[in-house]
Amino acid sequence: MKKQKRRFSVRIKKRGLLAPVLAVSLLSTPAMADDQAPKSDESGDVFTLGNVEVTGKGESIKNPAVEVVTSEDMLQFDTKTVSEAANLVPGVTLAKMGARNESTVYVRGFDLKHAPLFMDGIPIYVPYDGNVDLGRFFTYDLSELVISKGFASVLYGPNTMGGAINMVSKRPTKEFEGSAGTGYSSVDQYHAFANFGTNQGKWYFQGGGSWFDTNGFEMSEHYHNTTYENGGKRNNAYAQDWKVSGKLGLTPNSTDEYALSYIYQNGEKGVPPYAGDNLTNQKKKFWQWPYWRKQSLYFTSNTAIGEKSYVKTRAYYDRFKNSLLIFTNDSYSTVTPNSGNRSWYDDYTYGASIEAGTKLISNNEIKLAFLFKDDVHREDDDATGSPQKRFEERIFTIALEDTIKLTDKLSAILGVSYDFQNTVQAQDYNPIVSGGPNVLHDFDRKNNSDVNAQAALFYAYSDTGKVHAAVARKNRYPSIKDKYSYRFKTYVPNENLDPEVSNNYEIGVEDTFAKNIRVKSTLFFNDISKYILEVKNVEGTKSQLQNVGHVQRYGYELEANAAITESLEAGMNYTFMYNKNRTSDLVITDLPKHKFFAYGTYSPIKQLKLFASLEYDTRRYSSSDGVDEAGEFVVINTKASYEAIKDLVLEAGINNLLDRDYELTEGYPEAGRTYFVQARYKW
Template identity: 40%
Template sequence: MKLKTTLFLLFSILGFSQQNNPASTDSIKKTNIFKLGEVIVTNHQNQETTNRVTSKTMESQNKMEVSRALNLLPGINLTASGSRNESMVTIRGFDLRQVPVYMDGIPVYVPYDGYVDLARFTTFDLAAITVSKGFSSIIYGPNSLGGAINLVSRKPTKKFEFDGSLGLIDTDGQRSNLNIGTNLGKFYVQGGLSYLDRKYYQMSKDFVPMKNEDGKERDNLYRTDQKVSIKIGWTPNKNSEYALGYINQKGEKGNPVYAGSDTQNSLLARPRYWQWPNWDKESIYFISNTHLNDKNNFKTRLYYDKFKNLLISYDDANYTSITKPYAFQSFYDDYTYGANLEYESRFIPKNTLKFAVQFKEDVHRENNAGEPVRRFDDQTITIGLEDIYKVTAKFTVIPGVSYNSRENKQAQDYNSTTKAISDYPNAGKSEALNAQIGLFYQFTELQKLGASVSQKTRFATIKDRYSYRMGTAIPNPDLKPETALNYELNYNVQFFGKLNFQTAIFYSSLTNVILSISNVEPGKSQMQNFGEAEYKGIEAQLSYTPIQKLIITANYTYLERKNITNPAVHFTDVPNTKVIGTVEYAPLEALKLIANTEFNSSRYSTSYGISVPDYTLLNGFVSTKVLKYVSIDAGINNISDRNYSLVEGYPEEGRNFFVTVRFFNSN
C-alpha cells in the first residue's frame, strides 16, 4: 500500500500544467550545481572527469550510494568493512580516515573513528561528487592526507522545477525520492525527500554454503535509509550569496555473519549477531560569500552536526535475546560544531590570495546499556594561506601552507570492575604543518599539464588513541600525526573534439603511519607511530565519441602499496588493478542503452595474506522517455551472476535487476 500511495501522489504532481515546453533531465543536471558548496582550487581541475561524477552519470547507471558512484572514477576503489557492513572507498590507497568527506564543504565524517559509512549517504539529492587527490585546497582543513571528497548539493535554476523517481530493486527493495526547487531571482529554495529500503539480497548461485550461511538470500542484510533536506538561499547581487541548509537522515541496518573459511578469523567460530536499529545524522549549516568590493570577498561556513548510533549484539541468529557475555547494547551520542572563515583578495595583480581560519570541536559520548556515559572532546584549529598566481595567461602557480593543531580537552576511561569513571592523563596538544605547491600549464584550450607536491598530515582519531577494542588493545593517547609527501604529474588532452585523454602518475611517501602493533603486552596490541610506506601508481581515462549518438569511455588504475617497515604485513582491501569500460548508445532521441564492465584484480583481506580473487562484472541499462515528463530506466547488474567479494567472508550480491520510473520538469 505504501508504494501505491506514493506512486499516486507523485504522479499527481505531473498533472500540474506548464506554460513552456519541459527540458530533459540532462539539461537540468548541467546547471543545478550549488556553486557555493564547492571547494575549488582552480576551475579546470574540478571540471576534469577523472575527479568528478555528476548526477546524470549516477542516475543513468543507478548508483544509489555515494561509495558506488565514486567507484566509477579512476584512482578510487570500492571497499567494505564486512564485520560492520559498511561501504567505503580508498583514494590512491588512502582510506576514509585519511580522505575526509564533506557535504557542501562541511565535514560529515564520524568524530569517533574518522570513518563514514558511505552506504548511508544516498545520491538522490546530489548534483555532483568532487574528489581532490593528493593536492587539495587548504580550505578543506586538517586530515586530508590523501585528498578530500565533497558531496555537492543542488541549486534550482527555474521558477519551479522538480524531479524524482519510484523504483523496484529486485523483488525485495524499493526506492523513491522527490526534489523540488524554486528560484525567484534573489531568493531560492531547494528541498529533497528520499527513501531506500531492502530486506536482503540474492547471493550468486555459485556461492558454496558455509557454516553460517546457506546461500540464496543473504541473512540479516536489511537496510532502510530516509533523508530530508532543505536549503534556503538569498543572492542580493550577482557576486554575493547566503544559504541556510538542513539535513536529517535516519538509517537502520543489519550485519550479515561471516561466511568465509579463514581459520585464523575469530568470527568463524564466534560469529557476530549485530544489528543497528539507529544510524541517524542531523546537520544544520550556513554558507555565505560576501562581495566586499571588486577585489575582496569574505566566505563563511558555520555548522552543527549530530550523530546518534545504537549497535545491538545479540546472543544468536534469532536476534531476540541479549544475555551472553558477548551480547551488549552500545550507544553513541556525538556532536560537532565549527566554523570556516575565508578571506579572498585580488589586490596584488595576477594573484588571488586566500586566508582561512577554521575551528572544529568534536564531542564523542558512548556507553553500553547499564553503564555511565564516557565523554571525549577534541578541539581542532587550522590557519591556512593559499595563493593562485597567474604567471602568464597559460601558466599558473598555486602554493599553500597551513598550521593545524588538535587538542584533547577531555577523555574519560571506565573501569568495568569498580564501575568508576576517571580521566585519562592529559595528552597535550598535537601540531602539524602542511605545505604544497601546484604548477599548471595550459598549452591550449584542449591541452593541459599539471604537477604538484604536497605534504599532508592526519591526526590520530579518538578511537586510535583511546579504544580498548573490546579488551584486546591498550590505549595510546600520545599518538603523533601521520605524514604523507605526495607527488603528482597529470596531463589532459582533447583531439578533434571527439577524443579526450586524461592521465596522472602519482607517488606518496608515508611516515609515522599509525599501525596496530601486536603483543605489546601478552595478547594485547597497541596503535603506534611505527610505520613507513610508499604508494605509487598511474590512472588514466579515455572518452571517445565517434558519432553523435555513441560515447565510449574507459578508465584504468594501477596501484602498488609497499610496507617498508614490515614487508611481511600486507596492506588490505585495495586491488593492484581496476579497469572500467562503458558504452553509451542513443539510437533514438527517447532511447538510451548503456553497457558497463568492471575488472578488479585480487586483493588482500588480512595483513597475514588471506585474499579474495579477481572478478569481472557485466552490467546493462536502458532508459526510455515514455511521456513528456516521464522516463523509465531498467537494468541488470552482475549479469553473469559472478560470486565475488570485496573482503573475504562477505560475498557481494549476485545477479540483480531494477526498474525505475523518473519524472521531471523545467520552466
C-alpha cells in the same frame, strides 16, 4: 538541451550524452567571477557556496587533481550511493567494511580517515573514528560529487592527507522545479525520492526527501554454503533509510548569497555474518544497528567587498547517534544483559570557518582562511557499572592559498596551513584504577600540531594539451578511537600517537586527439611516514596502534573517452597501485593492484539509450597478514532507458549480468544477478 557548466569534459556536445568517468576532470581557476556569481546560469543547479575548490569554467588554471561527477552522471551510471558514484573515478576504489556492513572508498589508497567526506564544504565524518558509512548517503539530492586526489585545497582544513570528497547540494534556478522517481529491484528492494525548489530572485528554497528499503539481496547461484550462510537471500542484510532536507537562501544582489540548510537522516541495518571458510581466525559477529541518525544544521554565505574581494563563512552543528546490538548467535534473539552487548553513541560536532579572498594583486588570487572544529564523542554500554564516557577534541587551522597566473600558458597554486589539535577530555572506566564502580578517570592527554604545504604547476603546451606537476606534504591526526579504544578488550590504548604524514607527488598530461578522443594520464607517488599500524603482543596477547609504519605507494591512472559515431560512444579508465610496507611484512588491505572500468552507450533512436559497463578488479588482501583475500572479479551491468514522454524516463536493467560470485572483503559476498525497473520525472 539547457546549457550547463560542465565539470567533466565528457559531454559530447552534439549528442548530449554523458561519459563522466572516462574523460578529463578539470578544476578552473578560482576566478572572482565564479566566486561572486550565485545567480549565474552557467552553474546550473549547483549550490556554488558548497564548493571549496571552484570547479566551473575559469580563466586560466584547470587542475586535473580534482574530478567531478555530476547529477546527470549519477543517473546515467545508476549510482544510488556516494560510494558507487565515487567508484566511477579513476584512482578511487570501492571497498566494504564487511564486519560492519559499511560501504567506503579509497582515494589513491587512502581511506575516509585520510580523505574525509564533506557536505557543501562542511566536514560530516563521525567524530569518534573519522569514518562514515557511505552506503547511508544517497545521491538523489546532489548536484555533483567533487573528488580531490592527493592535491586537495588547504582550505578544506585538517586530515586531507590523501584528498577530499565533497558532496554538493542542489540550488533551484526556476520559479518552480523538481524531480521525482521510484524503483524496484530483486528481493524486495524499493526506493523513492523527490526534490523540489523555487527561485524568487531575492530568495530561494530547495527541499527534498528519499526513502530506501531492502530485505537483503540475492546471492549468486555459484556461492557455496558455509556455516552461517546457506545462499539465496543474504542473511541479516536488511536496511531501511530515509532522509529529508531543506535549504533557504537569500540573494539580495548579484554577488552576495546567504543560505541556511538542514538535513535529517534516519536508518537501521543488519550486518550479514561472515560467510567465508576461515572461521578459525574470524570473530563471529551477529550485529544489528536498530537506529542510525544524523542531523546537520549549517549556514553558508558569500559577501563581496568591492569588485575584487570577498568573504565567505561557514558555521555548522552536526549530531550523530546510533545504537549497536551484539547478539549471541545467528538467531538474533538474545542479547546478554549487563555484558557490554549493547552500545550507544551520542556524538556531535560544531565548528565554523571564515575565508577571505582578493585579486587586488595582479595575476594573483590570495585566499586566507581560519577553521575551527570541536568533536564530542559520548559512548555507553550495558556492562555492569559502566557509566557514560565522554571525549572531546578541538582542531584549529589557519590556511593560506595563492593561485598565480605566471604567463598566459603557465600557472601555479601554492598553499600552506597550520593545524593544532587540542584534546580537551578523554574519559576511561576501570574500577581498579579509578577507585571503584561507576567512577571515571582521565586518560593522559596530548596535543598535536603540524604544518601542511603544497605546490602545483600547470602548463598549456597547446590549445588542447596540458601538463602538470604537484607536490604536497599532508597530515592526518589520530582519531579518538585510534588513541583511546580498547576494541573489545583486545587492544591497549595509546594516548601518545602522533599525526601521520604523507609526501604526495604527481605528474600528468592530458590532450585531445582527432578532435573527439580525450586522453589523460597521471603518475603518482605517496611516501607515508609515522603510519599508524597494529603492533601485536604489546601487553600479553593484546595489540596496540603505534606510529611505526613507513609505506610507499606507487600509482598510475589512465582514462580516455570518445564519440565513435553520432549514436555510439565509449570510454575506459585504468588504475594501477602498488604498496610497499617498508616497516614489516604486514600487507596493506582492501586495495587491488589493478582496476579497469569500461562503458559504452548506444542510442538507436532519440528516445532510447542502451548502456553497458564492465569493471575488473584484481585480488585484494582482507587481513594484514595476507592470509585472507578477496579474489579477482569481473562485473557487467546493463541498462535501457526510454523517454516515454518529455522528461519522463523509464528504465530497466540487470546488474551483475553474469551472476558472478565476488567479494570486496573476504567472507562477505556481494549481490548476484539483480533485476531492476525504475522511473523518474523532471519538471
